[in-house]
Amino acid sequence: MRLKLKTKAAFVIIIIALILSATSITISSRIIRKIIDSNYNDKANSVSLMVSRIIDKTKIVQIKSEIDKIYNSLENKVMSDQWGTPEFDRYLSNYAQVERSPVFRALTNMLHYAQNTAKVKSVYLLYINKENKHCIYIADASDEPCPPGCIDYLGIHKDNLRVLNNPELGFPPYISRTKEYGWLVTAGVPVYDVNGSVLCYAMVDISMDEVRARQRNFLIAFSLILFVITLMICGLAILVVNHAVTKPISRITKAAVQYCQEDSENEKDRFSHLNIHTGDEIEELADSMKKMERDLNSHIRTILSTMHELTLTRKKADEMSALAHKDGLTGLRNKTAFDKEAKRIDQGIPEGKTEFGIVMIDLNFLKVINDNYGHDKGNVSLIKLCQIICEVFDHSPVFRIGGDEFVVLIENTDYKNVENLERQMNDRLAKLATDASLKTWERVSAAIGVALFDPKLDKSVDSVFKRADELMYEHKKEMKKIRM
Numbered sequence: 001m002r003l004k005l006k007t008k009a010a011f012v013i014i015i016i017a018l019i020l021s022a023t024s025i026t027i028s029s030r031i032i033r034k035i036i037d038s039n040y041n042d043k044a045n046s047v048s049l050m051v052s053r054i055i056d057k058t059k060i061v062q063i064k065s066e067i068d069k070i071y072n073s074l075e076n077k078v079m080s081d082q083w084g085t086p087e088f089d090r091y092l093s094n095y096a097q098v099e100r101s102p103v104f105r106a107l108t109n110m111l112h113y114a115q116n117t118a119k120v121k122s123v124y125l126l127y128i129n130k131e132n133k134h135c136i137y138i139a140d141a142s143d144e145p146c147p148p149g150c151i152d153y154l155g156i157h158k159d160n161l162r163v164l165n166n167p168e169l170g171f172p173p174y175i176s177r178t179k180e181y182g183w184l185v186t187a188g189v190p191v192y193d194v195n196g197s198v199l200c201y202a203m204v205d206i207s208m209d210e211v212r213a214r215q216r217n218f219l220i221a222f223s224l225i226l227f228v229i230t231l232m233i234c235g236l237a238i239l240v241v242n243h244a245v246t247k248p249i250s251r252i253t254k255a256a257v258q259y260c261q262e263d264s265e266n267e268k269d270r271f272s273h274l275n276i277h278t279g280d281e282i283e284e285l286a287d288s289m290k291k292m293e294r295d296l297n298s299h300i301r302t303i304l305s306t307m308h309e310l311t312l313t314r315k316k317a318d319e320m321s322a323l324a325h326k327d328g329l330t331g332l333r334n335k336t337a338f339d340k341e342a343k344r345i346d347q348g349i350p351e352g353k354t355e356f357g358i359v360m361i362d363l364n365f366l367k368v369i370n371d372n373y374g375h376d377k378g379n380v381s382l383i384k385l386c387q388i389i390c391e392v393f394d395h396s397p398v399f400r401i402g403g404d405e406f407v408v409l410i411e412n413t414d415y416k417n418v419e420n421l422e423r424q425m426n427d428r429l430a431k432l433a434t435d436a437s438l439k440t441w442e443r444v445s446a447a448i449g450v451a452l453f454d455p456k457l458d459k460s461v462d463s464v465f466k467r468a469d470e471l472m473y474e475h476k477k478e479m480k481k482i483r484m
Helices: 005-054 057-073 086-093 096-100 102-118 158-164 209-261 281-324 335-351 366-373 375-392 412-416 418-433 461-483
Strands: 122-129 134-140 151-153 171-178 182-192 198-207 356-363 398-400 405-411 446-452
Touching: 005 102, 005 171, 005 182, 005 198, 005 209, 057 096, 057 102, 057 122, 057 134, 057 182, 057 198, 096 102, 102 122, 102 134, 182 209, 209 281, 335 398, 335 405, 335 461, 356 375, 356 418, 356 461, 366 375, 375 398, 375 405, 375 418, 405 412, 412 418, 418 446, 446 461
Parallel strands: none
Antiparallel strands: 122 134, 122 198, 134 151, 171 182, 182 198, 356 405, 356 446, 398 405
């Protein structure tokens, strides 16, 4: 009976146990968390309801009235997110008389009793100012209470905004996690006055840090047990797959590696020697490889020939690219190459790589030399100036960007020594000007402009380039004045 590869591969499905295990852990964790969260939400809501029923509403009315009167009289209302600031302390000082009143202390004691009885993190009372969307604290029994008059913004939780239009809904239980308070479940139930209007809300915070820690420990233990079981199943699966699949495929792979290592000029017969009779797709694969070997033997030389032609084409393309960035007369890099370098430096400016400068050098009298002595002598002047520039700025790239214009991009060593290099350049040119042994076209003269990157003035290489160009033309004008 011929067994298909998928039949043998069925054993490999055991490996999927790893994925199934991870899925089981994820689903279990979510289900457990959902159950726990639901229980805590119910508890928070129940405690809030209990507080709303036992709290003394006459005391709430009295304290709320005093707080509301002060709140409405204050022009500047400081939110609780400025807790600890002098502004916040000054704001709360307005409510100090409320906090010292016997009625407030009695109300707080009632909240303490409810908080200790229910064993929750905090029980507190607040009411809503619809106009400003403020939650204003009346009394708080927590260990670190919010004083009367303390303000929270209502929109801190999106579901809370519903209370503006439907005050009887209160604050449905929700779970949050903050740096200050950790995991909390919060709920608030309306407290009604004698007229049936919402007076305030009885709020409850229940800490979930401990239950979250127990939940995490359970998940770790469950994961470890499931991981051990999965490893055992995977070990069995590996043994089965190794015998039925891996070894035959390894033989085919070894033949393929040897096939690639053999001399391409000789006939290859690695696959023809394979003797695989597994009765499934692996045997079909071996037969296909034998046929492929026969086909490749007839086409391999054509492929190698094509690769050789492609290599030659790429080499020519690289040579053409190099020529596209090179000046034909001087051998320097050209304007295209300079633009490429400028783009590189521009990309580094936002990263703080700003130690660079531009040296603009313009050959004087090129047109005069061309007109009087011929363009070949003008070329001699260009080459002569090029040699001087390269000798002086021997650590920096030099570009010929126009007929008589040269640019030096100074960085690193030349950047730190730019003033000395500019002086050397001028000295070399001055020495040539007084050398009577040289031909007119050999006594080259040039105007120089140097500009260093200044973050207060420049945002790009182009900005530095323009400043250097302006300085070069100023130098050229000064040279003309001296000649006159």
